[in-house]
Amino acid sequence: MTIELPYQPLPIDQSSVRYQHGPNSIQQQGVPVGTVVEFEWNHSTLYPGTSRKFWVHVPQQYCPGEPTSLMVFQDGWLYLDPEGEVRGGIVLDNLIHSGDIPVTISIFLNPGIFPESEQPKNRNTEYDAFDGRYVDFLLTEIIPQVTERYSVSEDPETWGICGGSSGGNCAFTAAWLRPDKFRRVIGFLPSFAQIPNGNPYPELIPNTTTKPLRIFMQAGHRDLHWNEPDRNWLSNNLRVTAALAEAGYDFRLVLGDGGHSPNHGGVLLPDALRWLWRWQPKQARPRGVLRMEPSCFVSRSELLGFLR
Template sequence: MTVEVPYRALPLDQSDVRYVHGPDSVVQADVPAGETVEFEWRDSSIYPGTSRKFWVHVPAMYDPREPAALMVFQDGWWYLDPEGEVRGGIVLDNLIHRGDIPVTIGVFVDPGVFEDAAAPHARKNRNVEYDAFDDCYATFLLHEIIPQVADRYLITEDPNRWGICGGSSGGNCAFTAAWFRPDKFRRVIGYLSSFVQMPGGNPYPELIPGSERKQLRVLLQAGHRDLRWNEPERNWLASNLRVAAALAEAGYDFRLVLGDGGHSPNHGGVLLPDALRWLWR
């Protein structure tokens, strides 16, 4: 089937571009709103001493007798905020109501903080959690966060209906969680992923083609004017392109969306409805 895309002129200035949200990112009068429940977690054994909030968004169409799909979002409130760029709860409500994606419970997890730390920079555990190349964050989700959700709501055990999404450091975190635990997470969205910040360097351009293909479906978004876009080192744009090329060479079910603008959640947020439709197609 041929899909016709309306003509749009390319912006001449690629740095200061803003994408407009579509109707799926806006509250619709005919769509019942889901319920959002706030949790707090202070007892982590994976990241001792941290505290964080997380939110569970339960769509109005959720039936406690029918297992729901699961979508985990990093940087929880940024991705849930109804007035922000991503608006995850609104998008889930609209797509589920129209039958575009299965009934999906959204889990929006903030990065950990050390509340007693004196220095502001020492409070945040975000980069430790998100940029690491290991299974710690996936284990954290599977052992500490998701069980609290599964105690209250019926979640499917089918890994093809478990997704994970994030941007910047949260983007490579999402990919790493799925890479180490494809038995659990098989649907991945990474926006402007900070692969360049991974300790020891970005392993994926060499690792992906040389490893047995995993059962993952991956959507990556990159920006023409992302951080250090024209620099020879720590180039965020180039690093994302290399990961996308590795996925292509290894035969993955993947999609790369390349947009204009800098290191902003705007483009990824606008893409979320279509990204979810593509993941769950």
């Protein structure tokens, strides 16, 4: 099938490019709004002394007892803020309602801070390290607080992780080290360039048995140090995606004209989630079978899809 796209002229001046949000990043009339529950975590054993907040987005279509997919977003509030660049909750509501992605419980997790310290942020320590401490932190300290309250599938094919900048390479590392848990990855402008001791992935990927990952990445022509020989965010992202291509991974790279900003990634989030899941609920549901439970919300679009 050939898909024709409308012509869009390229900007000549790339010094300040901003992308406009599409309809899936805007609250739509008639779309059920999920519930956002706030949590606080001050008892970490893997990052002692840190404090952080996280938010759990529960779609209105969630049915207790029916396992859902799971997404974990780093830099939690930045990705959840309905007036920000990413607007994760709005995007999830729209895509779940339209049937483009499955019903998904999502965690929006802030990096840790040291409340009493002169250097309070623990973000780079958590996100940029090439080790398993952060993903272990997710699996042993954060996610259990969610799974004890909500029904989440244990199938790693239904678990995704997303982040931007240092949160992007953090998401990649979490899935790389634990593909038995996370198999779908979104990385916006990942900061591979500032991983301590250097970016290992261009050499590591082609020399490691292919992992069952699906990876969506976004890079920017004017990302940090884009035309410099050292710590070049653009070239490091291109090297990682080249290695993924040569190793036969299921990946997609979107290259934009912006700088190191969450704008382009935020605009791309609906398409990234659609591509990540490639969900086809109509084909998956046997025709003539509609199961309804008193505790479940069935949207108008789901009902119409069933009747077609």
